Amino acid sequence: MNIIIVGCGKIGQKLAQQLNYEEDLNITVVDIRYNVVQDIINQYDIMGVVGSGTSIETLTEAGIETADILIAVTGSDELNLLTCLIAKKTGNCQTIARVRKPEYSKEINLIKKDLGLTLVINPEQTAAAEIARSLRLPSAIKIDSFAKGRVELLKLKIPENSVLDNLTVMDIAPKLNCDILLCGVERNESAFIPRGNFVLKSGDRISVIASPKNAAFFFKKTGIKTNRVKDTIIVGGGTTAVYLAKYLLQSGISVKIIERDTERCETLCRLLPKASIVNADGTENRVLLEEGIEYAESFVALTNIDEENVLLSLFAKSKSNAKLVTKINRIAYDEVISSLELDTIVYPKNITAEYIIKFVRAKKNSIGSNVETMHLILDGKAEALEFNIRENSPVSGIPLESLSLKENILIACINRNGNIITPRGKDIIKCGDTVIVVTTITGLKDISDILEQRKK
Amino acid sequence: MNFKIIFHTLGWVLNFEAACMLLPLICAVTYNEPHSLTFIACMAICLAAGVLLTFRTPKNKSIYAKEGFIIVALSWIALSIFGALPFVISGAIPSFIDAWFETVSGFTTTGATILSDIEVLPKSILFWRSFTHWIGGMGVLVFLVAILPLAGGSNLYLIKAESPGPSVSKLVPKIKSTAKILYGLYTLLSFAEVFFLLAGKIDLYEALTITFGTAGTGGFAVKNSSIAEYSPYIQNVITIFMILFGINFSVYYLLLIRRFKEAVHSDELKAYLIIIAASTAVICFNSRHLFASLPDAVRHSAFQVASIITTTGFATENFDKWPELSKTILVTLMFIGACAGSTGGGIKVSRIVILLKSISKELRITAHPKRIYKIKMNGRIIEHETVRSINVFLVAYATIYVASMLLISIDNFGFTTNFTAVAATINNVGPGLELVGPTQNFSIFSPLSKLVLVFDMLAGRLEIFPLLILFSTYTWKK
Numbered sequence: 007m008n009i010i011i012v013g014c015g016k017i018g019q020k021l022a023q024q025l026n027y028e029e030d031l032n033i034t035v036v037d038i039r040y041n042v043v044q045d046i047i048n049q050y051d052i053m054g055v056v057g058s059g060t061s062i063e064t065l066t067e068a069g070i071e072t073a074d075i076l077i078a079v080t081g082s083d084e085l086n087l088l089t090c091l092i093a094k095k096t097g098n099c100q101t102i103a104r105v106r107k108p109e110y111s112k113e114i115n116l117i118k119k120d121l122g123l124t125l126v127i128n129p130e131q132t133a134a135a136e137i138a139r140s141l142r143l144p145s146a147i148k149i150d151s152f153a154k155g156r157v158e159l160l161k162l163k164i165p166e167n168s169v170l171d172n173l174t175v176m177d178i179a180p181k182l183n184c185d186i187l188l189c190g191v192e193r194n195e196s197a198f199i200p201r202g203n204f205v206l207k208s209g210d211r212i213s214v215i216a217s218p219k220n221a222a223f224f225f226k227k228t229g230i231k232t233n234r235v236k237d238t239i240i241v242g243g244g245t246t247a248v249y250l251a252k253y254l255l256q257s258g259i260s261v262k263i264i265e266r267d268t269e270r271c272e273t274l275c276r277l278l279p280k281a282s283i284v285n286a287d288g289t290e291n292r293v294l295l296e297e298g299i300e301y302a303e304s305f306v307a308l309t310n311i312d313e314e315n316v317l318l319s320l321f322a323k324s325k326s327n328a329k330l331v332t333k334i335n336r337i338a339y340d341e342v343i344s345s346l347e348l349d350t351i352v353y354p355k356n357i358t359a360e361y362i363i364k365f366v367r368a369k370k371n372s373i374g375s376n377v378e379t380m381h382l383i384l385d386g387k388a389e390a391l392e393f394n395i396r397e398n399s400p401v402s403g404i405p406l407e408s409l410s411l412k413e414n415i416l417i418a419c420i421n422r423n424g425n426i427i428t429p430r431g432k433d434i435i436k437c438g439d440t441v442i443v444v445t446t447i448t449g450l451k452d453i454s455d456i457l458e459q460r461k462k
Numbered sequence: 463m464n465f466k467i468i469f470h471t472l473g474w475v476l477n478f479e480a481a482c483m484l485l486p487l488i489c490a491v492t493y494n495e496p497h498s499l500t501f502i503a504c505m506a507i508c509l510a511a512g513v514l515l516t517f518r519t520p521k522n523k524s525i526y527a528k529e530g531f532i533i534v535a536l537s538w539i540a541l542s543i544f545g546a547l548p549f550v551i552s553g554a555i556p557s558f559i560d561a562w563f564e565t566v567s568g569f570t571t572t573g574a575t576i577l578s579d580i581e582v583l584p585k586s587i588l589f590w591r592s593f594t595h596w597i598g599g600m601g602v603l604v605f606l607v608a609i610l611p612l613a614g615g616s617n618l619y620l621i622k623a624e625s626p627g628p629s630v631s632k633l634v635p636k637i638k639s640t641a642k643i644l645y646g647l648y649t650l651l652s653f654a655e656v657f658f659l660l661a662g663k664i665d666l667y668e669a670l671t672i673t674f675g676t677a678g679t680g681g682f683a684v685k686n687s688s689i690a691e692y693s694p695y696i697q698n699v700i701t702i703f704m705i706l707f708g709i710n711f712s713v714y715y716l717l718l719i720r721r722f723k724e725a726v727h728s729d730e731l732k733a734y735l736i737i738i739a740a741s742t743a744v745i746c747f748n749s750r751h752l753f754a755s756l757p758d759a760v761r762h763s764a765f766q767v768a769s770i771i772t773t774t775g776f777a778t779e780n781f782d783k784w785p786e787l788s789k790t791i792l793v794t795l796m797f798i799g800a801c802a803g804s805t806g807g808g809i810k811v812s813r814i815v816i817l818l819k820s821i822s823k824e825l826r827i828t829a830h831p832k833r834i835y836k837i838k839m840n841g842r843i844i845e846h847e848t849v850r851s852i853n854v855f856l857v858a859y860a861t862i863y864v865a866s867m868l869l870i871s872i873d874n875f876g877f878t879t880n881f882t883a884v885a886a887t888i889n890n891v892g893p894g895l896e897l898v899g900p901t902q903n904f905s906i907f908s909p910l911s912k913l914v915l916v917f918d919m920l921a922g923r924l925e926i927f928p929l930l931i932l933f934s935t936y937t938w939k940k
Contacts, residue, residue: 008635032635040845048527048618053635067724 007370008073010099012036012059012089013080014046017104017129020337020359021077025366026050027448034068059089062096070097075124075369077102077362083110091121100124100369102362108245125365132361133354134249137331140350141254141304142234144329145225147211147350150381152392152442157419157426159189159215159381159390162230163347164208169228176202182227185428186216189390189418189444190383195341197387199416199444213383215390215418215442217426235259235303235329241288241318242309243267243274246333246354250306251281262297264288289314291321304329312336319348388446390418393453395439400454402439407431410458416444417456463938464529466520468536471620473515474606475537479544480508482597483590486548489667490586497586500552508544528937530619531928534603538920538929541602542566545594554587559909566916568594570923571805573681573775573892574915576905580686585667588684592671598923599678599707599805600648601625608641623928627802628813628852633715647714648805652677655703662696672696676703679806681775681892688777688900694761697778701761701768705738708772708800729839730801730812734771737811741767741795745788752784763788771795773807775892782899789895793882796889807890807922809859813852815839820849858926863888866918870911883907888918 009025011018014037025031033052036059037043043054057064059078070076076093078086083105090101102125110117111128118126139149148161164170173181175188190213191200198204206212216224238254240247243265251261261281265271271285286293288309299305305322307315312334319332330349334340337353344351360382367380381390395402401409406417406429419442420427420435427433435441443456450456487501525533542565548554549561560576567574568591580588597605601624618637632640652673659669671684683689689697709731716725746756746763753759762779769776770792781792799808819837826835837844866884875897882894883904893900904915921929931937 032639034635040847044847047632051618051635051637053632 007075008032008034008069009366010034010036010065010068010070010073010076010093012076012078013086013104014039014042015079015081016335016337016355017079017358017362018077019046020355021079021362022046022050022052024359024363026052028367028370031366031370034073036064036068060085060092062092065089065093065096070099073097073099075100075102075366077366079104079358079362083107087117087121087123090123094122102127102365104129104358106130106245108248125362127358127361129354129358130244130246131249132357133333133352134246134253136357137246137250137306137333137350137352138253138257140331141238141259141306141329142257144233144235144304144349145230150383150390152215152381152390152419152421156217156421156424157215157442158218158221159213159383160221161211161213161383163349164206164210164212165230166208168208168230170206170212171208173206174202175200175204175206182224184223184227185220186214186224187416187418187428189213189215189416190388194345199388199414199446213444215444216428220426220428237302238262238304238306239264239294239297239299239302239328240306240308241294242307242315243270243283244308244310247306247308248274248277250308251278255280264293264297289318294318294321295325299328300326302326302328304331306331306333308333310335316343316346316348320346323348383444388444389448389450390442390444391450392440392442395435395437395441395453397437399435399437400457401441402435402437404434405431406433406435411456412447412458414446415456418442418444463532464520464522464524464526466518467523467525468529468533469515470518470520471525471533471603471606472536472540473512473517474610475541475602476508476512476544477516478512478602478606479541480505480512482593483508483548485593486586486590489589490584493585495584495586497548497552497584500548501586501590503551504544504547507547511544525619527619528931531623531931532937534620534623534924534928535920535932537602538569538924542569542920545569545590548587548590552584552587554583559912560905563904563912563916564591565594566919567887567892568592568680568682569598570890570919571595571598571678571680571773571807572887572890572919572922573675574887574898574919575682575892575903576912578903578905580684585684588682589667589671592674592680592682592684595678595680595682596652596674597678599680600645604641604644607637608645623924625803626807626923626925627710627810628816628848628855631712633712643715644711647711647718648677651703651706651714655699658699658703659696662693662699664692664696672700673703675776676700676774677707677805679704679707679772679774679800679804679890681769683776689765690778692778697761697765700776701765704768704772704774704776707774708734708768708804708806710801710803712803727840729815733815734801734811737795737798738764738767738771741771741791745784745791748787749784766792767795770891771798771806771808772800772804773889773891775886777893777900780899780901782895782901793885793895796882796885796891799889809856809889812839813855816844816849816852817856819844820853855926858930859888862918862921862926866914869914870907873906873908873911875906883915884918887915888922890919890922 009031011021014035022035025033035046035052036055038058040056043056047054055064055068070093076099078089080086086103090103094101101123103123105126106128114126146160146162150159191198192211237260240263243263247263254261263281264284264286266287268285271283274283299322305328307318309315315332319330322328322330332348333352337355364380383390417429420429421440483501483505490498490501546561546565550558555561555564563576603620603624607620633643634640655673655676656669675682685691713725742764746759750759765778766781797809798814799810800806802810802812823835823837827833863884867880871880878895879897883898886892886894897906898904
């Protein structure tokens with residue numbers, strides 16, 4: 007499959023890096039900056055064209071005629087939309103555009119339809135949605151969903167003195183008597199798919215697959231809070247804050263935004279009549295204390311400066327038990343930041359890239375495979391894939407314990423007409439099911455790929 | 463520095479060389495020559511060294527710019543040292559330095575020889591000698607990248623170091639596919655030439671060896687008189703194919719995928735063809751009195767011009783006897799060389815075009831100091847970085863040239879001989895003038911001069927910097 011990425015900013019580079027690993031993708035990047043293109047083609051096995059994405063000549067050189075997908079992720083919305091429009095007219099490809107201005111977000115469906123865009127992505131809005139989701143279930147670090155929301159993939163940290171501390175993985179089900187599946191553990195900087203005799207420790211970040219009901223039950227048993235937060239303090243009143251406040255207010259969470267700029271506060275006040283807007287410098291600790299950081303249930307640092315966000319969250323951590331959310335723009339230092347133990351870290355660039363990659367993979371898989379959804383877990387070191395089981399599948403009708411699976415494959419969940427089964431050895435996969443598989447092997451295309459290749 | 467991957471790749475280069483020796487072995491068996499054993503022994507030595515180095519796959523497979531350049535430089539040195547074995551073991555060229563010179567001349571597609579009588583050598587040895595041209599023409603690492611599972615985008619550094627031209631770009635996004643396309647085109651064109659040569663009623667052995675010499679723009683022939691004894695038809699076929707192999711291969715790719723407009727719209731290609739046509743016309747006019755008829759004059763001028771500008775080095779005439787203007791034109795063509803991204807050597811037409819354009823830029827800026835002016839090629843702005851690297855290339859080229867001249871002048875031959883000997887080696891042409899003219903050879907030089915010329919040939923083929931990096935202390939510092 008041929009993909010053209012227009013714009014080699016952080017998102018473009020992240021996309022190139024992730025998609026580069028896929029065997030049968032031919033990637034061409036387009037950017038107006040010569041040095042950036044040189045740099046990126048030296049790093050990855052891709053082609054680079056220097057030029058503007060809105061020029062037909064450049065796009066032709068990048069091979070628009072044979073492209074399947076064009077992704078426009080330059081810094082400018084208008085440029086992205088125009089690039090997609092021209093691409094659509096010259097080649098017959100699917101187009102993805104990053105459009106971030108709130109002015110366009112209302113008319114986005116109209117724009118999408120009229121320009122024939124396949125996908126429009128708004129990084130701020132997507133990041134806000136992810137933050138809102140994590141505030142609804144504050145104990146989880148990250149939540150993804152499968153099977154149209156019937157199954158959730160939750161990432162959470164084991165607290166001190168939890169029942170889970172020093173428990174082996176196979177003891178979880180009998181001891182807690184609940185139906186969940188542990189599919190990944192991250193400890194310090196390493197990540198594994200645990201076996202039955204793996205011993206959990208407090209401080210581990212675990213990924214769990216379960217139905218929302220079972221997940222709630224699991225949280226209750228392990229003594230992890232599940233109540234969503236009642237209020238939140240947001241520092242920084244940028245675009246993300248506006249989207250976030252809208253989401254939170256919709257679900258009845260009260261919002262306080264601290265913003266330094268008076269004029270911006272006026273605008274925020276008009277945009278969000280229900281939120282309380284405070285015109286003060288949120289980076290001063292006196293202001294935060296005055297606004298009640300000690301009693302807040304959650305705290306979101308959304309300023310434009312990464313360092314400031316980290317410091318603010320560290321301060322909030324020292325003063326309160328609030329659920330912390332920190333926005334970080336730079337991707338490169340994720341390992342250092344995650345060692346600070348700041349609950350949820352949101353990387354808008356990563357989220358955007360992941361969102362697009364999911365789409366590309368789904369598109370790629372629709373040719374000759376049957377992956378329904380895909381999520382990256384364990385910091386991208388593993389994947390959780392949802393497969394459709396068609397007739398005559400080699401895995402159906404055989405008890406799971408008799409299947410000879412490859413190494414590092416975990417069948418995490420079976421969805422049978424909306425009933426969620428956490429698979430045990432005696433369970434059988436049937437035709438029409440969807441199955442969630444967790445694996446560190448990349449590029450699985452079909453459910454039969456999980457089986458050990460028979461040696462002839 | 464990732465030494466493990468460097469040696470691992472070197473091992474594959476040697477395995478590849480062992481595989482290449484199968485062809486001369488088949489030749490030896492066909493002609494019932496006693497040298498089959500020589501090639502079997504050489505293959506065994508190459509394989510033993512290769513298997514020893516590739517036995518373990520290194521965990522860290524990353525090749526950065528530094529490793530890439532070192533791999534390429536060492537590969538070419540190893541390739542030529544092991545490639546010299548058949549000459550030494552068979553006794554065809556007993557001195558190792560001479561055999562090494564001959565092999566380097568083969569792999570770098572120079573075509574300069576130290577042999578005074580070629581025809582006495584066994585056919586299989588001559589076959590290997592010509593085949594090294596074909597291997598060296600497109601490059602060994604390009605071939606390895608196409609077939610080996612050396613993962614990662616960093617392989618681009620390997621191809622960059624090995625492919626000629628100021629800026630190397632891929633034809634398609636995947637480097638593997640790019641390498642496959644390049645070799646595919648190369649093989650296809652070679653087959654076409656063999657076909658046309660066979661149509662001229664020469665035997666397969668000669669058709670193959672001539673094709674190897676043309677395709678790699680090398681110039682080793684199997685006759686003492688080079689191409690002079692062949693029929694005019696054969697000479698014309700060779701002229702056309704020499705010109706074809708001197709063109710940037712991306713032009714053929716663009717033609718293949720039917721992007722005709724872009725293919726034809728190349729300043730370099732235009733300049734290349736104009737230079738060939740103009741030089742042929744001038745030489746033809748200048749030396750017409752030497753030939754019996756005008757068609758003869760045109761044929762011989764065109765052949766010599768094509769042979770020199772593509773840096774092949776075949777000859778149908780002893781151009782050392784031509785008038786001064788014609789000789790000077792030919793020497794100038796040696797420096798210009800073929801197109802970037804072809805199998806030819808020299809400074810490359812695109813570099814010359816850019817250099818001339820930067821002179822014109824400098825003149826304009828001198829007249830109007832505030833003027834902003836960008837150099838363009840194919841309607842596209844050339845980045846300052848590219849211009850800068852071309853300038854540095856030229857300075858390094860000139861430095862090596864002068865240094866080599868100084869070193870070989872110890873042997874006390876004439877200036878023309880020394881000047882053209884360096885020009886013929888550093889540009890990978892082959893024959894020069896006077897004592898190294900088309901009917902002479904390089905055996906007159908002392909071992910020291912031969913080593914200097916070996917260095918020049920390698921530096922010319924790898925475009926200087928990949929080879930120089932080996933001698934830089936910064937490379938080896940931790």
